[in-house]
Amino acid sequence: MNNFTDELRRHNLKATPQRLAISSALHNYGHINIDKLYEMMLSKFSSISLATIYKNINLMLENSYIQEVKIPQNKTVYELTKSSHSHLVCVDCKSVEDVSVDVDEIVNKLNLDDTFLISKADLVISGVCKNCN
Ligand SMILES: [Zn+2]
Ligand SMILES: [Zn+2]
Known part of the structure; x- marks a missing residue:
């Protein structure tokens, strides 16, 4: 298990259960779009809304904890921030x-x-x- 709690804190983000779950989803599968992420999150948090996921994703982007990859003619995907690639x-x-x-x-x-x-x-x-x- 990666220490996402520390990683989140390093990016000035509180380690909420939702954020930890998003972290491990991105770590395990990488490059996932919001629909796929929503689906994965619903299996853990049955009452989570898409808006909540967007809110978390946007905050994580702002704090450079994750990065987005814009795919031509398709949905943007997200991944944990790594070295330039x-x-x-x-x-x-x-x-x-x-x-x-x-x-x-x-x-x-x-x-x-x-x-x-x-x-x-x-x-x-x-x-x-x-x-x-
Ligand atoms: Zn293919
Ligand atoms: Zn990548």
Whole structure:
């Protein structure tokens, strides 16, 4: 069992049972969208609402405890914050995989100087995964 209580506190978040459950769901399955997360949470907290989950997710995002991955033409997925990486997304089954490409390196190569002020860079590579190919 990971010590999510400490991790949450390190991000200035109180370790509520809901947040601990969200943490282990993201740790075990990674890259899950809000619907899937809601489904998983309902099996543990039968009266939890989608709004409560959104509230927790937004707070966890604000405190950088988790990060979101925007998937083209699909729902945003969430994962626990880890070192900089990019994503491979399968256009058939919508599975999301980590791939170790440091986007910061690519951004540095762009040499934009002051022509464009970058606030955030994400790289999502679409394709067909091994299972679907
Ligand atoms: Zn696939
Ligand atoms: Zn990831």
